[in-house]
Amino acid sequence: MRVGVVGAGPAGFYTVQSLLRHAELQHRLRRIDVFESLPVPFGLVRYGVAPDHPEVKRVTNSWTQLMDRYRAIVRFYGNVHVNGRLSLDLLKKRYADGVQGAGLFLCMGAQGGDRKLGIPGETPCIESARAFVAWYNGHPDYADRVFLSQRDGCVAGGGEAVIIGNGNVALDVARMLLQAPARLHVTDCNPVAVDALAAFGAQTLHIIGRRDASNASWTARELRELMTLAPDLKFIVHEAMRWAPTPPGLQPAQPSRTQRRALEVLRRYAGSAVIDEVGTRAQVTPRTIHFWFGLSPVRALLGDDQRVHLICAPNELFYDSLGQVQCRTIQDAEPVRITASAGAVFRSIGYVVSAPWGLPLDSNQNCIRNNAGRVVGLEDAVYVAGWLKHGPRGVIANTLVDAQETVAQFVSDLRQAERATQARADGSRTHEPEVEDLLKQAGHSFVDWDGWLRIDAEEQHRGRLCGADRRKILTRSDMLRLAGGASVADYQQNSGEGLGNRSHRTPADVAF
Ligand SMILES: Cc1cc2nc3c(=O)[nH]c(=O)nc-3n(C[C@H](O)[C@H](O)[C@H](O)COP(=O)(O)OP(=O)(O)OC[C@H]3O[C@@H](n4cnc5c(N)ncnc54)[C@H](O)[C@@H]3O)c2cc1C
Known part of the structure; x- marks a missing residue:
């Protein structure tokens, strides 16, 4: 069985974890593809939770262990922004049509910016x-x-x-x-x-x-x-x-x-x-x-x-x-x-959820309309978790409970669909090319999990040098270089670009 997850924040990782730990899915999951628009994972845990709350950020250790343990099944594609060019139809076809893939999980958080006051000045x-x-x-x-x-x-x-x-x-x-x-x-x-x-x-x-x-x-x-x-x-x-x-x-x-x-x-x-x-x-x-x-x-x-x-x-x-x-x-x-x-x-009056691909927006609740995680009004198996599902409020722990509910709904839908069609939605009959091959063919620079581990190691190393938990890499281009195996010194020498310079290389827009 193959599923896709868009967004590698808490909701994305807890969805992956809940899928892998669900008794009825064990031995059936062949591939979980996780797409993340930044070159690095962890969403708001890395870029929202305050730096003076390192104990909160440590939740990422358990996700790292999860990725290590299931590296044969879970693939991370960082620097891959899933957006309009990769239409919902294409994603659904690959991950949610019940033949090639069994489910598509959208965990993109609140990407609509923040609420404005709307006052002069x-x-x-x-x-x-x-x-x-x-x-x-x-x-x-x-x-x-x-x-x-x-x-x-x-x-x-x-x-x-x-x-x-x-x-x-x-x-x-x-x-x-x-x-x-x-x-x-x-x-x-x-x-x-x-x-x-x-x-x-x-x-x-x-x-x-x-x-x-x-x-x-x-x-x-x-x-x-x-x-x-x-x-x-x-x-x-x-x-x-x-x-x-x-x-x-x-x-x-x-x-x-x-x-x-x-x-x-x-x-x-x-x-x-x-x-x-x-x-x-x-x-x-x-x-x-x-x-x-x-x-x-x-x-x-x-x-x-x-x-x-x-x-x-x-x-x-x-x-x-x-x-x-x-x-x-x-x-x-x-x-x-x-x-x-x-x-x-x-x-600081709130974040706003945006509805990608014309998904149904519940503007009162500031989330995608869903029933226990299943997006309403779609034939295909498309699900939401995290802030996209329940609105931009609550803490990391809420996204765990929330992902578990979404996965339970997914399993229940799967059972029902399989009973109706007498067929297993395992995706094993597909001969679709691997995502990494498609990305490579298209010349997109993406960051796989090992690439992230290289960035992580460098950040921790730089942190140790100055007595800090870590010193984050501040540009996408430096992240991509490090993920690709270059040392920062190589990078600075080859590109003439220092870590202090901030060039933005936009993430790959995937269209396959
Ligand atoms: C400032 C701040 C501080 C917080 N502090 C705490 C705290 O101390 N303790 C606590 O428990 N909770 C805290 N929270 C809440 C916590 O961060 C959220 O509950 C949690 O991050 C929501 O998880 P999520 O996965 O739904 O969204 P996110 O964490 O936003 O993750 C979404 C991910 O999806 C990616 N993405 C978005 N669009 C695309 C796309 N098109 N293609 C590919 N990837 C995409 C994003 O880059 C991101 O990595 C805080 C929140 C904020 C805003």
């Missing part, structure tokens, strides 16, 4: 937290972006930053801005970002949410981590909103357990005195985090002083017919003006 004043995260994680498409600096390229100390959003990504951004440079230096953080963050020297952070604190979507653990990060942090909570009267008979929805726990953390640490490590009052000037609730940015201006001025309107909060808290700006209220350094105002 958003460009150029407000940066995307998604891009900032990719930058400090050394993503090859973002490694040469500039953040935290004024127009002249200088990063001034005593930085003031704004983060718009009340989720865990917003907390990651806040923590990275405040994290001790020495702590970041030993991680896999992009060294350019470590230097810029140190030079920025965040002194004041404003975290803005449009609703009240009990409706924030962050979790207690991440909030506690931020609020206990350093002894010189001081927190001020501003509640800018007013509440509309609750209509008689309407039952307001209660905050979830997660929301209640996060609220307890906020209450516990906010307003606490600034205490140093030995318990006396700190002598240093405290770094301050302002939590603003019930406030919506309505306009952003770049002043002559090279600072961003964010004009915010207080909100009126009200319960909708389902008892959920909603908000609207109060037209006649005095606006709140918050200023920050240029390049340090971030929106």
